[in-house]
Amino acid sequence: TGSSRPQRILKAVQKNATKGDPQSVISAIDYYCRHKEWAMNVGDDKGLILDSVLTEVNPSMALELGTYCGYSSVRIARLLSPNSKLITVEFNPAFAAIARQIIAYAGLQDKVTIVEGASGDLIPKMKERFGLKSFDFVFLDHWKDRYVPDTKLLEDCGLLRKGTVLLADNVICPGAPEYLKYVRNNPRYESRYYPSVLEYTKAEDGLEKSVFLG
Numbered sequence: 001t002g003s004s005r006p007q008r009i010l011k012a013v014q015k016n017a018t019k020g021d022p023q024s025v026i027s028a029i030d031y032y033c034r035h036k037e038w039a040m041n042v043g044d045d046k047g048l049i050l051d052s053v054l055t056e057v058n059p060s061m062a063l064e065l066g067t068y069c070g071y072s073s074v075r076i077a078r079l080l081s082p083n084s085k086l087i088t089v090e091f092n093p094a095f096a097a098i099a100r101q102i103i104a105y106a107g108l109q110d111k112v113t114i115v116e117g118a119s120g121d122l123i124p125k126m127k128e129r130f131g132l133k134s135f136d137f138v139f140l141d142h143w144k145d146r147y148v149p150d151t152k153l154l155e156d157c158g159l160l161r162k163g164t165v166l167l168a169d170n171v172i173c174p175g176a177p178e179y180l181k182y183v184r185n186n187p188r189y190e191s192r193y194y195p196s197v198l199e200y201t202k203a204e205d206g207l208e209k210s211v212f213l214g
């Protein structure tokens, strides 16, 4: 049988990027997915917004839901301060295996922990497993109908603190309408929409940044 799209993305990284250079890994994936084969990475346009929000928050503990090939894990981890960590959750073992190799190729394996499993099962175990109090930053980029239940779960498990920033991909395309309703009409969140485009296309999409007010 042939290769998978994630495997072809890994090959493109190994062929075109420089080991230990996160920016070259990001550029290699963006080039491949823009010119050869589309893939659901947050991409370069929305990636710049992710970078700026992340730099502003400067999280010690970051969480990503939906690793896929690890593109946004690399984008996030490359901007973390020393001793800061990213935990990224992925339930497809094949995708997790590719992401692990791409994150390692970028030289960011010491900053990123990939946890295999379903977010709904793993979130309640995070405190005990990682001895953490709360997350400073959460990037939501997994199945869009999981954004609301997992946000509620993060609240209920005491994993959000006053000021934690949630950043959600695809709130327009494919869309996360229930999530927008949840965070925008909620006194516990201060929400703002960052307009952009769907990765590697001209279609409208954007990121929703929501600050948890405690």
Ligand SMILES: O=C(NC/C=C/[C@H]1O[C@@H](n2cnc3cncnc32)[C@H](O)[C@@H]1O)c1cc([N+](=O)[O-])cc(O)c1O
Pocket: 040, 041, 042, 065, 066, 067, 068, 069, 089, 090, 091, 092, 095, 117, 118, 119, 120, 141, 142, 143, 144, 146, 169, 170, 173, 174, 198, 199
């Ligand atoms: O569907 C999209 N993303 C879903 C992402 C899914 C990824 O997160 C994992 N996952 C899902 N629920 C999970 C629960 N727990 C753990 N991993 C999970 C899946 O195994 C996959 O690796 C999408 C689609 C488009 N699009 O244009 O169609 C564009 C985008 O930017 C997208 O993000």
Ligand SMILES: [Mg+2]
Pocket: 040, 041, 042, 141, 169, 170
């Ligand atoms: Mg996405």
